[in-house]
Amino acid sequence: MIRHRYLIVGGGLAGLRAAVELAGQDVAVLARVQPLRSHSVAAAGGINAALGNNPDGADDTPEKHAFDTIKGSDYLADQDAVEIMAREAIDRVIEAEHWGCPFSRFPDGRIAQRPFGGAGFPRTCYAADRTGHALLHTLYEQAVRRGLHAYEEWVALELVVAEGRACGLVAMNLLTGQVEGFVAQAVIFATGGAGRMYLRSSNALLNTGSGMAIAYRAGVPLKDMEFIQFHPTTLYGSNILITEGARGEGGYLLNNKGQRFMERYAAKAMELAPRDIVARAIQTEIDEGRGFQPPPGAQVGSGGGYVHLDLRHLGEAKINERLPKVREISVHIAGVDPVYEPIPIQPAQHYTMGGIDTDNDGATQLPGFFAAGEAACVSVHGANRLGGNSLLDTIVFGRRAGAAARRYVEGLEPAGPAGQEGAVAQVEAAVRSMQEKIAKLLRADGPEDPAALRDRLRSLMSEQVGIFREREPLEQAVAAIADFKERYRHIHLRHRGTRYNLDLYQAVELEGMLDLAEVIARGALLREESRGSQYRRDFPQRDDANWLKHTLAYHTAEGPRFAFKPVTITRYEPQERRY
Amino acid sequence: MDQALGAADTPTVYFNVQRYDPEVDAKPRYDRFAVPYEPGMTVLQGLLWILDHVDGSLALRYSCREAACGSCAMLVNGWYRLACKTQVKDLRSKEITVQPLPHYPVIKDLVVDMSGFFAKYRAVQPYLVGGDGQRAVEPASGPGAPAPEEVAPGREFRQSPADRAAFEDATICILCGACTSSCPSFWTNPDYLGPAALLKGYRFAADTRDCLAERVPLLSGEDGIYRCHTIFNCTAACPKEIPITEALQSLKRMASRRLLGGGGGGGRQAAR
Numbered sequence: 056m057i058r059h060r061y062l063i064v065g066g067g068l069a070g071l072r073a074a075v076e077l078a079g080q081d082v083a084v085l086a087r088v089q090p091l092r093s094h095s096v097a098a099a100g101g102i103n104a105a106l107g108n109n110p111d112g113a114d115d116t117p118e119k120h121a122f123d124t125i126k127g128s129d130y131l132a133d134q135d136a137v138e139i140m141a142r143e144a145i146d147r148v149i150e151a152e153h154w155g156c157p158f159s160r161f162p163d164g165r166i167a168q169r170p171f172g173g174a175g176f177p178r179t180c181y182a183a184d185r186t187g188h189a190l191l192h193t194l195y196e197q198a199v200r201r202g203l204h205a206y207e208e209w210v211a212l213e214l215v216v217a218e219g220r221a222c223g224l225v226a227m228n229l230l231t232g233q234v235e236g237f238v239a240q241a242v243i244f245a246t247g248g249a250g251r252m253y254l255r256s257s258n259a260l261l262n263t264g265s266g267m268a269i270a271y272r273a274g275v276p277l278k279d280m281e282f283i284q285f286h287p288t289t290l291y292g293s294n295i296l297i298t299e300g301a302r303g304e305g306g307y308l309l310n311n312k313g314q315r316f317m318e319r320y321a322a323k324a325m326e327l328a329p330r331d332i333v334a335r336a337i338q339t340e341i342d343e344g345r346g347f348q349p350p351p352g353a354q355v356g357s358g359g360g361y362v363h364l365d366l367r368h369l370g371e372a373k374i375n376e377r378l379p380k381v382r383e384i385s386v387h388i389a390g391v392d393p394v395y396e397p398i399p400i401q402p403a404q405h406y407t408m409g410g411i412d413t414d415n416d417g418a419t420q421l422p423g424f425f426a427a428g429e430a431a432c433v434s435v436h437g438a439n440r441l442g443g444n445s446l447l448d449t450i451v452f453g454r455r456a457g458a459a460a461r462r463y464v465e466g467l468e469p470a471g472p473a474g475q476e477g478a479v480a481q482v483e484a485a486v487r488s489m490q491e492k493i494a495k496l497l498r499a500d501g502p503e504d505p506a507a508l509r510d511r512l513r514s515l516m517s518e519q520v521g522i523f524r525e526r527e528p529l530e531q532a533v534a535a536i537a538d539f540k541e542r543y544r545h546i547h548l549r550h551r552g553t554r555y556n557l558d559l560y561q562a563v564e565l566e567g568m569l570d571l572a573e574v575i576a577r578g579a580l581l582r583e584e585s586r587g588s589q590y591r592r593d594f595p596q597r598d599d600a601n602w603l604k605h606t607l608a609y610h611t612a613e614g615p616r617f618a619f620k621p622v623t624i625t626r627y628e629p630q631e632r633r634y
Numbered sequence: 635m636d637q638a639l640g641a642a643d644t645p646t647v648y649f650n651v652q653r654y655d656p657e658v659d660a661k662p663r664y665d666r667f668a669v670p671y672e673p674g675m676t677v678l679q680g681l682l683w684i685l686d687h688v689d690g691s692l693a694l695r696y697s698c699r700e701a702a703c704g705s706c707a708m709l710v711n712g713w714y715r716l717a718c719k720t721q722v723k724d725l726r727s728k729e730i731t732v733q734p735l736p737h738y739p740v741i742k743d744l745v746v747d748m749s750g751f752f753a754k755y756r757a758v759q760p761y762l763v764g765g766d767g768q769r770a771v772e773p774a775s776g777p778g779a780p781a782p783e784e785v786a787p788g789r790e791f792r793q794s795p796a797d798r799a800a801f802e803d804a805t806i807c808i809l810c811g812a813c814t815s816s817c818p819s820f821w822t823n824p825d826y827l828g829p830a831a832l833l834k835g836y837r838f839a840a841d842t843r844d845c846l847a848e849r850v851p852l853l854s855g856e857d858g859i860y861r862c863h864t865i866f867n868c869t870a871a872c873p874k875e876i877p878i879t880e881a882l883q884s885l886k887r888m889a890s891r892r893l894l895g896g897g898g899g900g901g902r903q904a905a906r
Contacts, residue, residue, distance in 0.1 A: 089752075091703065091704060091808075091809055092698070092703040092704060092705045093697070094698065096703045097698045145788070149788055153790075154762060155764065155841065157798065157801070157802075158798075159795075160793050160795045160798045162794070162795060164792030164794050165790060182805070183802075185806065187702075189805060199760060200759075200761040230742075259698045259699070261697050292674045293674065293699070355672070355673045356672070356674050384701070387701070388674075388719070548690060549690030554655060555741065555743075555745055556691070557685055557690070558691070
């Protein structure tokens with residue numbers, strides 16, 4: 056039994072920012088990987104803050120940032136939460152700069168800012184096209200400076216609840232296979248998104264939504280899970296992200312006729328329309344035969360068609376200065392040098408707008424349990440997140456969750472010996488039953504191959520719960536997922552050892568992926584409208600009269616039970632989105 | 635894209651993977667796996683295919699699969715590479731030998747113990763010490779350049795693009811551990827801070843915002859930069875192509891200038 060006052064699960068930006076906020080307290084970070092290996096490291100293009108440093112955006116304000124975010128969200132974001140994020144953006148970005156984040160600079164020495172999709176002003180601060188890397192290393196450095204205590208390569212398995220409060224966690228040390236209990240007065244989940252349930256995803260291989268699934272099973276509702284962002288430009292074959300900054304710097308999207316087709320979809324914003332609109336435009340070009348198809352027998356990676364992202368007119372010097380990672384990845388992974396050739400790109404899953412339902416301080420409906428970052432849904436992104444707002448979300452709400460956890464714990468009645476023993480007993484019981492479950496899984500000898508099941512789930516989600524949705528394919532998906540869940544009960548493992556058993560780990564995470572896939576597919580079926588990333592061919596219009604509300608999914612033994620929650624409107628009346 | 639290994643004529647490649655669990659095995663062995671080749675396949679994809687389809691006991695680290703997180707540095711056909719950034723076709727061989735990063739203790743198979751590596755990282759105070767606008771390092775524009783403007787509360791420290799560019803290369807390090815693993819000076823002296831930690835030290839020493847007076851002395855002690863004998867293995871091993879050896883020589887120059895009382899390399903500290 057391990058005890059900490061505060062336990063943070065996840066070592067990416069949100070988790071580390073919470074840890075920094077709680078520095079000096081008895082706080083520990085438990086993470087699946089060494090924190091620098093977290094998916095935050097892959098964020099490329101930048102972080103939004105209305106600094107007004109760009110001469111073309113000198114009169115930018117947090118209010119304008121909030122408006123762009125709300126409009127981009129297709130009015131599903133909670134406007135009070137967005138206002139908080141836009142206001143605190145400036146403080147958080149300046150703080151990161153003071154902590155050493157190596158932002159790119161304008162000639163006057165201020166932080167450089169570039170245009171990004173769906174934004175009326177060039178407000179995206181960046182460090183070349185490695186902004187997530189720059190920020191994650193900076194936050195890790197500051198956490199180390201403050202004596203970071205981390206359990207690295209541990210897998211969270213279960214959130215423990217006693218007397219209606221979160222009181223601990225059951226986790227497995229991947230290196231030894233040991234299942235261990237953690238007692239904590241507050242638990243913060245910063246466990247990232249769920250992108251890897253899709254065949255085509257830009258996400259790190261780790262992003263299977265395990266934290267969301269654990270919270271869901273503990274009775275905490277998930278919010279707006281049907282809203283899955285598809286990024287317009289990922290590298291054909293591997294689906295590695297090609298940053299929106301490539302279009303922010305002036306890149307063109309071209310179809311197989313050499314046309315800048317965005318003029319037919321968003322004549323004003325062109326390539327810098329919000330991601331949902333650009334992703335649908337690209338997929339439409341491909342579906343209607345104006346994309347490129349690989350030659351027969353030469354399908355690469357995840358397959359599908361593609362269009363071209365052309366950066367050649369930017370010139371080698373600008374590409375090297377502003378987009379070095381785009382060039383590195385294109386050359387090494389696709390064998391295409393963007394200085395001389397257009398990059399083959401296709402849309403792919405990129406971000407989970409939904410997540411663990413929290414308030415503006417990361418607090419959930421379960422006292423003592425907090426969430427932040429992509430794992431959480433505040434909601435600041437609504438139905439479609441703007442580029443440059445996810446890094447911002449992590450450090451604004453990571454900090455707020457850390458601070459709120461502290462207020463919560465310091466406001467608790469001092470637990471008497473009986474209360475403490477109650478928590479310990481509950482965690483011990485949870486550890487014992489998890490040990491039995493793991494032991495049973497290690498003996499599992501059924502006919503089903505979990506890796507094959509996972510691959511089928513991924514294909515299903517990309518094909519039937521993807522960019523374009525419709526009743527019949529969604530109903531088939533719901534049925535297929537139910538079938539997969541039944542098959543999961545009859546899997547076998549290939550390896551029965553305990554030390555660094557990835558076979559076991561992947562089987563454990565597949566169980567959570569199946570739960571989340573069910574919530575996503577059923578939520579998409581339920582929501583009979585098109586809003587942001589959720590596009591129903593059979594309901595192509597936004598329907599504010601019936602659907603201007605958040606979806607909540609509660610776990611039951613029979614599958615999700617859905618409820619709804621109003622959207623907070625402050626001063627921005629919903630209107631039609633035009634770009 | 636795939637002239638060297640067309641999918642049709644060479645459908646199979648062979649991964650020879652070093653296997654070793656020190657708690658079970660007396661010594662390492664090699665397992666040979668036949669892996670169906672697909673165009674665009676990386677070494678990491680091949681290893682994950684083995685994990686999914688042949689041998690669930692294989693241990694390796696993976697995360698971003700885009701050369702950003704530093705998880706999957708290993709020896710591939712005898713050289714330091716990120717498995718995710720290495721195309722099978724570029725190896726120009728059907729036989730692929732995969733070994734863990736040498737000179738770190740093996741935990742299991744391709745997973746090595748990097749706690750010593752990160753202890754050295756922590757030893758160089760790997761964080762910016764700033765906050766008062768005073769520079770420990772002269773800007774690239776040279777001594778005599780105007781002092782940083784008074785920073786308004788709540789605003790960024792100013793840094794010219796040239797000053798920012800001076801340490802750009804060092805900021806792209808992903809701490810994968812390849813450089814230190816490749817360094818003969820580290821092989822012979824395990825206490826040597828090694829190229830990765832020293833590069834991190836340089837990243838701050840060369841940042842005009844850093845004010846840690848002890849920055850350069852911290853890096854130039856008994857186990858510091860003077861143990862670098864410019865063998866250039868680190869530079870050759872770096873999968874991000876960072877000119878690490880050059881950065882370490884810059885640190886030596888900073889340390890020398892500091893000892894001689896000249897400008898730069900913490901020279902401003904003397905005046906404070």
